[in-house]
Every structure is written in structure tokens, then in C-alpha cells.
Amino acid sequence: MISNVQLDVERINRKFKDIEERRNTIIKGTRDATILCSKAIVSIHSHKKNESIENIDKAKKLLQQFKKMGKDDLQRYLYIAEQEFVEASSLFSLVENSSIPSMKTLEVSDISYVMGLLDCIGEIKRMIIDKIRIEGTSNVHSLFELMDKIYGIIYPLAVYDNLMPGLRKKLDVSRILIENVRAIITEEKRRSIMIEKIQEFEKRINTLSENTKGK
Structure with missing residues (x-):
């Protein structure tokens, strides 16, 4: 039975x-x-x-x-x-x-690919900060554009957050990272310009001082 x-x-x-x-x-x-x-x-x-x-x-x-x-x-x-x-x-x-x-x-898988690329944005930020610390801002613009492009390409998929749980959160984190890097680069540029002006001013002062001594 x-x-x-x-x-x-x-x-x-x-x-x-x-x-x-x-x-x-x-x-x-x-x-x-x-x-x-x-x-x-x-x-x-x-x-x-x-x-x-x-x-x-x-x-x-x-x-x-x-x-x-x-x-x-x-x-x-x-x-x-x-x-x-x-x-x-x-x-x-x-x-x-x-x-x-x-x-x-x-x-x-498609989910892993998208999420992994978004995680890579954080590592690109780390590369940029390391480069700024060692070389200044001269060689970081291409990396910054790249992280921004990765975000821009993936962003339209945000509507599928219900099918890719956590996607919108990763996008939000990536946006914050990108804006942080933008602020860091901008601030570093301003600092570099200020240093150049200070150095230029010091040169003028030194030149004037030497001319005064010569008289």
C-alpha cells in the first residue's frame, strides 16, 4: 500500500x-x-x-x-x-x-560580474590615493574617469535590485566613493596650486632681498 x-x-x-x-x-x-x-x-x-x-x-x-x-x-x-x-x-x-x-x-554569473565590478571601484580608489600620495594628481585622472564610467554603465541595472539583491546598496556605496575621490583630487589640486604660489612668492622675496643687499 x-x-x-x-x-x-x-x-x-x-x-x-x-x-x-x-x-x-x-x-x-x-x-x-x-x-x-x-x-x-x-x-x-x-x-x-x-x-x-x-x-x-x-x-x-x-x-x-x-x-x-x-x-x-x-x-x-x-x-x-x-x-x-x-x-x-x-x-x-x-x-x-x-x-x-x-x-x-x-x-x-551575471550577478557576480556586476557586483565584482562595483567592488573594484573601491580598489581603484585605493590606487588613486596611493598615486596621489607618491606622485600627486598628474596620473590619476584616467583612473578616476574609469571608476566613474564603470558606475555609469552599471547604474541602469539598479531597477533590477529585486533580482540582484544588494545591487542598489553597492551602487550607493560606489557613488560615495567616487564623490570622495573627486573631492580628494580637487583638494589636492588646490593644495598644489597654493604651494606653487607660496614658492613663487618666496622666490620673489629672496630675489628682492638679494637685490637690496647688492645695493
């Missing part, structure tokens, strides 16, 4: 046991991939090219492995690691003066 029920429940049990085992493996593995990408980002900022390449490649292999394991039912557990991978890969491309890789090239 209940033989069919018994068979179906056993089948359901096997199905969910398989899902649970794959889920646990993916969660642990993607955590490792996320750590590798974080290390790659640190290496990029430290100008350790080979180290960053190695970590990005390792992360990519892990993600490819777990993407297959995730099949169609567990892909969402890859999102965080994929976002970090997109962020690291995009940042590396920018440092190498290359085009940002496509979603197809990186083999990530």
Missing part, C-alpha cells in the same frame, strides 16, 4: 544527501577561492605581479571545479567567491593597462 511512498522517500533522501554534500564542499572550496583572490588584490597593490597571477589562476581553477559541482541548483553559493574573482581579475587588468575581462572570459 505504501511501497511507492517508501521508494519515493528513499529517492528524495538520496537527492538531498547529494545536494548537502555538494553544498558543504562548495562552501569550503569557495572560501579558499575568496582568500586567494583577497591575497591577489593585496599583491596587486604591492606590485607583486607574479604572486597576484598565481593566486588568480588558482582561484579560477577552484571556481571552475565548483561551478561544475554546483550544477543548476547550487550556483548561488559561488556568488561571493566569483565577485572577489571578478574584482581581482579586473584590478589586475587595469594595472596592466589591459581591457577589463568579459563575463564570458571569467566564466562567472
Whole structure:
């Protein structure tokens, strides 16, 4: 009378046991991939090219492995690691003066691609601040334009926040970062102009002083 029920429940049990085992493996593995990408980002900022390449490649292999394991039912557990991978890969491309890789090239989901690019805006800000600290504002304008363009291209997707949870929040954070950088660059320019004027004034004073002594 209940033989069919018994068979179906056993089948359901096997199905969910398989899902649970794959889920646990993916969660642990993607955590490792996320750590590798974080290390790659640190290496990029430290100008350790080979180290960053190695970590990005390792992360990519892990993600490819777990993407297959995730099949169609567990892909969402890859999102965080994929976002970090997109962020690291995009940042590396920018440092190498290359085009940002496509979603197809990186083999990530559309949600991960968009979120990872927005996260990259924060890393571009860090690059800009480091450059200003060392070189001044002369070489930061292209980077600032880039972070603004990334934001501008992605912004129309804000209407799909219900399908990409957290997108609007990341856009808001990115906008704040961009405005912060704009303010920093503007203030640094004003400071540089003021320093130049002070130096020019000091030169005039010194010249007048020398002329007075000569008389």
C-alpha cells in the first residue's frame, strides 16, 4: 500500500544527501577561492605581479571545479567567491593597462560580474590615493574617469535590485566613493596650486632681498 511512498522517500533522501554534500564542499572550496583572490588584490597593490597571477589562476581553477559541482541548483553559493574573482581579475587588468575581462572570459554569473565590478571601484580608489600620495594628481585622472564610467554603465541595472539583491546598496556605496575621490583630487589640486604660489612668492622675496643687499 505504501511501497511507492517508501521508494519515493528513499529517492528524495538520496537527492538531498547529494545536494548537502555538494553544498558543504562548495562552501569550503569557495572560501579558499575568496582568500586567494583577497591575497591577489593585496599583491596587486604591492606590485607583486607574479604572486597576484598565481593566486588568480588558482582561484579560477577552484571556481571552475565548483561551478561544475554546483550544477543548476547550487550556483548561488559561488556568488561571493566569483565577485572577489571578478574584482581581482579586473584590478589586475587595469594595472596592466589591459581591457577589463568579459563575463564570458571569467566564466562567472551575471550577478557576480556586476557586483565584482562595483567592488573594484573601491580598489581603484585605493590606487588613486596611493598615486596621489607618491606622485600627486598628474596620473590619476584616467583612473578616476574609469571608476566613474564603470558606475555609469552599471547604474541602469539598479531597477533590477529585486533580482540582484544588494545591487542598489553597492551602487550607493560606489557613488560615495567616487564623490570622495573627486573631492580628494580637487583638494589636492588646490593644495598644489597654493604651494606653487607660496614658492613663487618666496622666490620673489629672496630675489628682492638679494637685490637690496647688492645695493
